[in-house]
Every structure is written in C-alpha cells, then in structure tokens.
Amino acid sequence: MKQYDICIIGSGAGAAPVAYELSRAGYSVLVLEKGPYLTEKDFTKDEIAVSRRSIYTPRLKDEQHVVETYNSDGSIDRVTAAESGWNFWNGSMVGGSSNLMSGYFHRMKPVDFKLRSTFGAIEGANVVDWPITYEEMEPYFTKVEQVVGVSGRVVEHPFQEQRSTRDFPFPPTWEQPISGWFDAACEALGYHSIPTPRAVLPYDALGRSGCSYSNFCGSYGCATGAKGNARAALLEKAKATGRCDILPDVFVYRLDADRHHVTAAHYFDADGNSHTVTAGTFVVAAQAIESVRLLFNSRNKYYPDGLGNANGQLGKNLIFSAGGSGQGRFEFSRLNERQRFELMTRGAFVNRSLQDWYVYHREGRTYKGGTIDFLFEHANPVSRAMRELYDDDGNLVWGSRLQKRLEHAFKASRVFVFEVFNDWLPTDNCFIGVDEGVRDKWGMPVGKIRLYGHPHDLEVGAFLAGKAENVLRQMGAVEIQSDISSAPPPNLVAGGCRFGKDPKASVLDPSCKVHGIDNLYVSDGSFMPTGGSVPYTWTIYANAFRVADAIKAALKAKPNRL
Amino acid sequence: MITRRSLLLGGAALLLLPVESSADYARPVTILKEPYQTIATVQRDLFPGGGTAPSPQLLKAIDYLGGVMHDDYIDDDDKRFLANGALWLNEYTGKEFGSAYYRLTPSQREEVLQWLSGTPWGESWLWSLISYLFEALLCDPVYGANTHEAGWHWLGHEPGYPRPKAALI
Numbered sequence: 169m170k171q172y173d174i175c176i177i178g179s180g181a182g183a184a185p186v187a188y189e190l191s192r193a194g195y196s197v198l199v200l201e202k203g204p205y206l207t208e209k210d211f212t213k214d215e216i217a218v219s220r221r222s223i224y225t226p227r228l229k230d231e232q233h234v235v236e237t238y239n240s241d242g243s244i245d246r247v248t249a250a251e252s253g254w255n256f257w258n259g260s261m262v263g264g265s266s267n268l269m270s271g272y273f274h275r276m277k278p279v280d281f282k283l284r285s286t287f288g289a290i291e292g293a294n295v296v297d298w299p300i301t302y303e304e305m306e307p308y309f310t311k312v313e314q315v316v317g318v319s320g321r322v323v324e325h326p327f328q329e330q331r332s333t334r335d336f337p338f339p340p341t342w343e344q345p346i347s348g349w350f351d352a353a354c355e356a357l358g359y360h361s362i363p364t365p366r367a368v369l370p371y372d373a374l375g376r377s378g379c380s381y382s383n384f385c386g387s388y389g390c391a392t393g394a395k396g397n398a399r400a401a402l403l404e405k406a407k408a409t410g411r412c413d414i415l416p417d418v419f420v421y422r423l424d425a426d427r428h429h430v431t432a433a434h435y436f437d438a439d440g441n442s443h444t445v446t447a448g449t450f451v452v453a454a455q456a457i458e459s460v461r462l463l464f465n466s467r468n469k470y471y472p473d474g475l476g477n478a479n480g481q482l483g484k485n486l487i488f489s490a491g492g493s494g495q496g497r498f499e500f501s502r503l504n505e506r507q508r509f510e511l512m513t514r515g516a517f518v519n520r521s522l523q524d525w526y527v528y529h530r531e532g533r534t535y536k537g538g539t540i541d542f543l544f545e546h547a548n549p550v551s552r553a554m555r556e557l558y559d560d561d562g563n564l565v566w567g568s569r570l571q572k573r574l575e576h577a578f579k580a581s582r583v584f585v586f587e588v589f590n591d592w593l594p595t596d597n598c599f600i601g602v603d604e605g606v607r608d609k610w611g612m613p614v615g616k617i618r619l620y621g622h623p624h625d626l627e628v629g630a631f632l633a634g635k636a637e638n639v640l641r642q643m644g645a646v647e648i649q650s651d652i653s654s655a656p657p658p659n660l661v662a663g664g665c666r667f668g669k670d671p672k673a674s675v676l677d678p679s680c681k682v683h684g685i686d687n688l689y690v691s692d693g694s695f696m697p698t699g700g701s702v703p704y705t706w707t708i709y710a711n712a713f714r715v716a717d718a719i720k721a722a723l724k725a726k727p728n729r730l
Numbered sequence: 731m732i733t734r735r736s737l738l739l740g741g742a743a744l745l746l747l748p749v750e751s752s753a754d755y756a757r758p759v760t761i762l763k764e765p766y767q768t769i770a771t772v773q774r775d776l777f778p779g780g781g782t783a784p785s786p787q788l789l790k791a792i793d794y795l796g797g798v799m800h801d802d803y804i805d806d807d808d809k810r811f812l813a814n815g816a817l818w819l820n821e822y823t824g825k826e827f828g829s830a831y832y833r834l835t836p837s838q839r840e841e842v843l844q845w846l847s848g849t850p851w852g853e854s855w856l857w858s859l860i861s862y863l864f865e866a867l868l869c870d871p872v873y874g875a876n877t878h879e880a881g882w883h884w885l886g887h888e889p890g891y892p893r894p895k896a897a898l899i
Binding site for chain 1: 775777778780801840853867869882887888890891898899
C-alpha cells in the first residue's frame with residue numbers, strides 16, 4: 169500500500185477542506201469514505217428512494233446506534249436504533265451529509281465565541297468560551313464564501329457580524345415572491361429581514377453549474393453541482409491535483425497508536441477484507457458521533473479508555489441545535505389572484521431569516537438568543553400528504569374526507585415554515601459512548617448516544633418561536649403553530665471532542681490536534697464546545713480550512729514525520 | 731453545463747410524454763388471495779377515488795404493496811404486520827358479522843373502520859396502509875404505480891428534475 173502524507177477518515181465538510189488544502193500544497197492525501205462515490209449524474213429527485221427509504225444512510229439492521237434517554241424519574245431508557253427506528257445517520261457518501269444540506273449558511277457571531285464570559289455560567293451546563301476568537305475564524309469564513317461558494321446579500325441589522333469583504337461573492341439565488349410579503353411584514357413589525365446566505369451558486373461558477381431550481385434541495389443530492397457540497401466544491405479539485413486519492417465504500421474501524429503518534433488506520437473494504445494504511449498525519453472527520461466512536465474503539469495499552477481520552481473528556485458535551493420549528497398556512501380563500509400566483513411559484517428560494525434576538529433582554533436578564541429561518545414546507549409530496557392524515561381532534565381520516573383534505577393542502581393552500589436555531593447547552597447528561605453489547609455488521613461496538621436537553625434551551629426556543637409566529641400572523645397566515653422541544657435534530661450534531669487550551673477539560677488543542685498525540689487531528693463538528701445559534705456546516709467548513717493551515721504549519725516545522 | 735433553461739425544457743418534454751408504469755418495483759399480486767383481497771378492499775375504502783381523484787386500481791396501489799412486501803429496505807416485522815393486520819381484521823369481522831371484511835356491505839365496512847381506528851394496532855395498521863397508498867399515489871411512475879402521473883395531475887404536483895430513470899430500490 170502506498171504511503172501517504174495525510175490520511176483523512178471521512179469526506180464531508182470537516183474533511184474536504186483538509187484534503188483540498190494539503191493536496192494543493194503538494195502533500196499526498198488519502199480520503200477514506202464509508203459510503204459510495206456518487207456524483208451529479210447519480211442524483212435524482214426520487215422521494216421514495218431518498219426520503220422514504222433513506223438510501224443514502226446505512227440500514228439500521230447493519231449499522232445502528234444505541235440511544236439512551238432520561239425518564240421523568242431520572243432512570244435511563246435504552247433502545248437500539250434497529251428496535252426504535254431512531255436514526256442518527258446523515259449521509260454516507262463521498263462528500264457526506266453536505267450533499268443533503270439545505271445550505272443555510274450563517275456565520276457564527278463574535279458573541280458565540282465567548283458565551284461564558286458574556287453571559288456567565290448557567291446551572292447544569294458546561295458553557296465555556298472558545299479558545300479562539302471570531303477574528304481568528306473570520307478569514308476562513310470568507311474563504312468558504314469564495315471557494316465553496318456562498319450566495320447572498322449583506323444588509324445592516326443589529327447583529328450583523330464584522331466582515332473582511334463588503335458582500336458575498338455571489339448574488340442571492342432566485343427568490344420566491346413571498347419573500348416580499350415577508351419583508352413587508354417585518355417592516356410593519358419593526359423587525360430586520362435578512363436575506364439568508366446559501367451555499368448554492370445562482371449561476372455557473374467555480375467550475376460548477378448554477379442552480380436549476382428543482383424545488384427539491386434539502387435532503388437531496390444536487391444534480392447540477394450548484395450546492396456547495398464537499399465533493400463538488402473541494403474533493404474533485406483535490407483529486408485533480410493528482411495527489412489526492414479517494415477510496416469509497418471502506419469503513420475505518422480502528423487507529424493504531426503509540427504514546428504520541430497514530431501509526432496506522434485499519435479499514436474493511438466492501439467485501440469485508442481488512443486493510444491497513446500508514447501515513448504521517450491522520451485526520452478524523454467522520455461526523456461527531458462516529459468520530460468519537462472510532463477513537464473509543466481504538467483504545468490500546470497507552471490509551472486504555474480511547475484515543476484522546478486521557479482525561480475522560482472523549483464523547484462529553486455532545487450538542488445538537490436547540491429550537492424546533494413552526495408553521496402557518498396561507499389559504500387561497502384569503503388571497504387575490506395575483507397573490508395566489510405568487511404563493512404557488514415553485515422552485516425559487518424564500519431566503520429569509522431573522523436575527524433580531526441573537527442577544528435579547530427579558531425581565532432584567534440578558535439571554536443568548538438565535539436565528540430563525542423561513543421557508544416553504546418541503547416539496548416532498550408523500551410527506552405533505554401524510555400530514556393530512558389526522559383531523560384537528562387527532563382522529564384518523566379516510567375516504568372522501570381524506571381526499572378533500574389532500575386537495576385543499578395541495579391546491580388551495582400552502583404551508584410556510586420557520587426553523588429556530590438556538591444553543592443546545594452542553595451538559596454532563598448528553599454524551600457519546602460505545603455499547604460493547606451491540607455490534608455493527610463488521611463486529612465493532614456501535615456508538616451510544618445519551619440525550620438530554622437543558623430546560624434553558626426550551627425557554628429560548630419558545631421565545632424565538634413567538635417572534636416567528638408574529639411574522640406569520642402579520643403576513644396573514646392561519647393555523648399557526650410551533651413545536652419547540654428537546655428532540656435532537658440528527659443532522660445538526662456537534663461536540664464530543666471539544667477543543668480548548670486545558671488538556672484536562674478538552675480533547676483537542678486549539679488547532680484541533682488531539683492533546684498528547686502529535687499527528688492526530690479531528691476536523692469535523694465534534695470540536696465545537698458550544699454550537700452557536702446557526703446551522704453548523706459553514707463553521708465546520710471554516711474550521712477545517714483553519715485546521716488545514718495548522719497541519720501545513722506543523723508539517724513545515726517537522727518535514728520528515730514519515 | 732446544465733442550465734435551468736435546458737432542464738425546464740427537458741422537463742416540459744417529459745411532461746408531454748408521461749412515463750408509463752414499468753413494474754420495476756411494483757409486483758403484480760393475485761388479487762383473490764389473502765392478504766391482498768382484504769387489503770385491496772381496505773385501500774378502496776380508505777381512498778375511493780372518484781371525481782378527479784384517481785382510484786387505487788388506476789394507481790396500481792395493490793401491486794405497489796406487492797412491491798413493498800419484497801422491499802429489502804422495509805423491515806420484515808413491518809411486512810408481517812401488514813399481512814397479519816388483514817388476518818386479524820377478518821378474524822374480527824368473522825366474529826362480528828360472520829364473514830370476511832371484503833364481503834361486508836359498505837356501511838358495515840365503515841363501521842369496522844371506525845372500530846379499527848380506535849384500537850392501537852388498528853390505527854397503526856391503517857396508518858401503514860395509507861402511507862404506502864400515498865406512495866403509490868405520488869411516487870414517480872417508474873415505480874410501477876401513479877399510472878400516467880394520475881396522482882400528480884390530481885393534486886397539481888410538479889415533480890423535481892431530474893426524475894429517476896428507474897426505481898432505485
């Protein structure tokens with residue numbers, strides 16, 4: 169087997185910037201990805217395969233997780249994913265779940281980097297400041313805008329973060345007429361409507377095609393390459409250097425390490441044969457839960473509790489995005505002909521958000537708030553139909569009543585949705601482990617996820633949802649409702665390998681290198697000690713570019729690591 | 731480069747030439763055999779069609795369910811539940827009315843559905859049947875259902891492009 173300078177486990181937003189930067193810098197890179205190598209030609213808008221059967225994630229009977237939750241009396245409820253159907257997989261393919269994102273790209277703000285020093289401690293939560301500042305991350309946010317491609321328009325609002333460039337490199341994608349309704353409603357309410365930045369190209373650029381406005385973006389692979397997924401935006405370019413090999417359909421099950429170095433990675437190929445890879449530097453970026461699992465499953469005599477777990481921090485402080493969602497319905501019967509036409513315009517993006525309450529004051533107390541994104545309900549027709557199965561009293565509906573409900577939902581109304589993003593506070597009660605009693609199809613212990621949402625998260629989420637409901641009401645929507653809960657969104661997962669300056673309180677150092685191991689980095693979302701009040705992907709991309717710079721600097725300082 | 735214009739033109743062409751059903755996923759079933767005889771009757775009661783709504787027969791909903799029964803992505807337990815639900819339903823109607831569900835009058839069947847939806851297993855079974863019926867109503871016709879895009883036309887649904895050229899499961 170060829171010897172590589174860099175071996176990266178995973179190929180998503182946390183992995184691809186490292187592959188891109190290091191291969192372009194002249195280093196040999198190997199990317200090991202568990203899923204298949206799918207490209208634009210493989211992606212169709214097939215709801216049955218993609219959404220109803222989840223073909224882009226492993227089958228739970230082959231690969232699963234154990235999920236533990238707290239009962240009201242404090243006891244633990246334990247279920248396997250195969251029993252419960254509780255699925256924490258997000259997208260197994262080259263490019264990872266970035267293939268399936270909606271591409272809402274909000275930057276974290278300066279305050280997100282210093283929650284503890286700004287807001288103080290919260291009882292029952294492990295809130296800390298980041299070991300780096302927004303100013304240190306800003307150039308990398310900018311780099312993502314330019315290299316991955318972010319479209320949008322900067323507008324002034326109370327929480328607009330500082331930027332090193334005046335505006336986004338690409339103008340916003342085609343916008344749905346309802347965005348104008350939204351702007352007018354916000355103006356009437358005194359709120360600041362923000363055009364949502366998107367990792368979607370509005371026209372051909374960066375060697376990729378522009379958006380085709382298929383109306384099926386989130387949850388689906390992009391058939392044009394417009395979406396800034398890790399494969400289309402970065403890995404194909406890394407491969408084109410001739411110095412980056414991408415190996416799909418391989419599962420890395422163990423890392424070998426001595427006291428200070430990882431020496432090899434072991435993987436199974438599609439036929440179940442085991443192989444070994446050696447490299448000078450190893451980067452783990454398999455998404456938070458699986459990265460932690462790999463480090464636990466790599467325990468050895470030097471690290472009996474798992475790599476990076478010398479101080480019991482591995483897997484701790486798992487976070488998701490707190491908040492939830494809500495919706496309102498626009499009824500044809502309340503609209504004129506022009507408004508009906510505007511409402512039913514398909515394919516365009518709503519591209520609107522609110523951040524007026526990123527920090528807010530209530531009853532003499534200052535709160536860290538969050539972001540609210542607005543969009544239409546997903547275009548998936550089976551999912552939309554399923555939402556009509558019950559009447560207002562919770563009774564199952566069938567026959568002509570059901571048919572009338574479907575006709576009304578599809579042809580005489582349209583549902584407008586909001587999503588609330590606020591901090592999921594890190595706590596001792598939410599963490600990742602492994603379950604020795606449950607194995608995957610390769611015989612490896614599966615990841616165990618202990619779930620807990622801090623009550624503070626619900627309080628903030630409910631406050632933001634109330635503001636979002638005001639907008640829907642002002643716009644003329646009916647049947648307005650919110651669902652704010654501690655249910656974890658599996659596609660918004662981070663933490664478990666938090667970075668920090670103190671090895672006793674963190675797994676990674678500020679450059680995302682594992683404390684005490686000279687050549688092992690973790691570059692996915694697991695590094696985040698707190699998540700900010702925005703979707704994570706942009707931050708993960710930006711940080712992975714930052715980690716790539718740190719690796720380049722380390723390799724320059726020690727050119728003969730191999 | 732793919733452009734929005736070329737995709738929309740391609741889409742327009744496809745809309746003019748609806749995809750015919752190809753039994754890639756759907757599996758024709760023997761309608762006079764259980765559990766399909768009972769399930770086909772329940773499908774018609776849950777979603778009768780009529781007016782501009784397509785019927786389960788036009789949608790090939792029962793053949794689609796035959797495909798579900800061979801679908802590796804669906805748990806064997808779920809498939810067994812679909813079949814057993816028909817068996818349990820007929821046990822109940824046999825006791826209450828002296829015959830199988832599909833032999834009952836429409837008003838008797840409505841009465842049975844009311845009872846069934848009030849039981850935990852019954853509600854779950856009906857929910858499953860309707861979910862696969864909705865798949866037959868709204869899937870791409872490459873799956874061997876939603877014949878002539880009848881479900882899409884009825885609800886004014888515009889599919890996303892590119893559409894699948896074959897069933898992926």
